[in-house]
Amino acid sequence: MGNEFIYAQPVKIFFGEGKFQELGSVLEELKLSRCVIACGKHFAPTAQELMEKDDRICAVFGGVEQNPQLSGVIETTRLAREHKADAVIGIGGGSAIDTAKFAAAIALGEGEALEYYRGERPFPAERLAILAVPTTAGTGSEVTQVSVISHGTEKKTINNPAFMPKAAIVDPLLSGTVPPRTTMNTGLDAMAHALEGYWSKNHQPISDLMAIEAVRLILENLERAYRDGGDKEARRNMAFASLLGGLSFALPKTAACHACSYPLSEDYHLPHGEACAFTLDSFVRLNADERAHPRPQGPGRLAQPPERSGPGGSGQALP
């Protein structure tokens, strides 16, 4: 890129240990009074307790699966319509947040979820607010307009401005009980987001800086969080790294490793982060020459990586 760029980031981010306890004041600040929660079965009992304590939570769908299914979107949408909700809160890994995004985007429309999923009907102009609460450090879904939803054997990554959350609560304490393998999977996903955003042909200097910091934090903290889930500093740094990873690919989009990950997930059932990491070291080598100048070259100047050679290339941004 040259000396021009566009950067925008619309999500209000509440970051810090214990921030989830302040959900009530966040809802007040955002003026949300009728919320449906979408979460997985592990978080469902907590979500039910929240609903009993706070009458602004009017329903809970606690059946989001690991590879979120359209059926979960259908049920969350049904609850949102039935309760005339003004927001959908996704609490969990990317699955719960992606389910919340899709349901919030279609709840005020006339059609069925499948019609939107198949692209047979445009997404409605009006939508419910999306509040994203990640409980793993990896997907970055809380700051992107991407939702990955499966329907039967079909898995679709849909990129739509309607999926952009209004706000995100990133509380590192929520990831304290995530088991080691999931910690590693999700952390590798964050690494892939940062590197692929950085390699993308659409990369730009603000995203670059966040990508570089995300990778630094992941290299220093992922193994620590994996070996000791109770290491609060490592969890905090990974939560921040995941957020930065999300921000660093939100505009440039992901690239080759994510493209290669889809058949690995679908055909060999590798978890998403592992599937992305499968080709990560190869693409690190491939892209090393093209993006070896990460830092701004003196005050007031933007980093200008060398021109890319050849058509396509592993840094090709994907939709």
Ligand SMILES: [Zn+2]
């Ligand atoms: Zn990913």
